[in-house]
Structures are given as C-alpha cells and as structure tokens.
Amino acid sequence: MPYREKTAWLSLIAMAVAFGPYFAIVEASSHSRPSGASLRQLGLFAVAAVVQMAILGLGHLYLNRGSPGEARTPLDERDITIMRRSISFAYYVLIGGMILVGCVMPFNSSGWTIVNAALAMIVLAEVAHYGVVVMSYRRQA
Numbered sequence: 001m002p003y004r005e006k007t008a009w010l011s012l013i014a015m016a017v018a019f020g021p022y023f024a025i026v027e028a029s030s031h032s033r034p035s036g037a038s039l040r041q042l043g044l045f046a047v048a049a050v051v052q053m054a055i056l057g058l059g060h061l062y063l064n065r066g067s068p069g070e071a072r073t074p075l076d077e078r079d080i081t082i083m084r085r086s087i088s089f090a091y092y093v094l095i096g097g098m099i100l101v102g103c104v105m106p107f108n109s110s111g112w113t114i115v116n117a118a119l120a121m122i123v124l125a126e127v128a129h130y131g132v133v134v135m136s137y138r139r140q141a
Helices: 003-030 039-066 077-107 112-140
Strands: none
Touching (some): 003 039
C-alpha cells in the first residue's frame, strides 16, 4: 500500500473517531436544549479537534518510523493527478455545503445549528477528499 494511501486512511479514521461521536452527541442533545451559546458544545468540539490531532500526530509518527524513505519520496505524476482530482471533488462538496449553510440555512436556522452544519460540511469535504485518494490508489492497485 503506498504511503499516501496509508495517510489518507489515517485521516479518514481520525475524522471518523473524532467527529463521529461529536456529531452523534450534538444531534442527541440538540432536541433537549435551546440553540443558544454553549460552552459545553464548544468544549466538545475542542475535545474532538484534539483527538483528531492526536490520532493524526501519532499515526504519522508511526508511519514515518515504519518507512522513513517512503515518507520522503517526492510526488510523482500519478500522485499529483490523484491529489488534483481529490481536491477538485472536495472543493465542489465544500462549495455546495457552504451555499446551503450560508445562503439557505440563515432563513430557517440559527446559532449552533448553522455552526454545526458548516463544520459537518467541512468534515464531509475532507472525507470526500481522502475517500477519492483511497479509491484512486485502490483502483490502480
């Protein structure tokens, strides 16, 4: 498995572990609380972000230690093509989500609902980005 595919899998796993529970807790508690300012929710987001960064940091250390030469290999044409395709796809996902969050949701939602929807769109765009990377490497394997 190529190094860049491993890092894409690592990023997908980190997002699933960090933001899966975050969005589940937010959705479960959104029906019982008003959508006003909440330090609890901000703290929950901070925990999710720290968990993601810890998983990514430790994972990259592990991958770099296991194959230091492969980690330093420069991008070839295939890697550049895969990155361009994945970033383009993720961009469209992000723009579609931000149009929804910024142009549609303000008419029927407010507060943390919009913040969490924007965060969900960012996470979804990242999942799309790394998902296309993984699928591209798998298709070529």
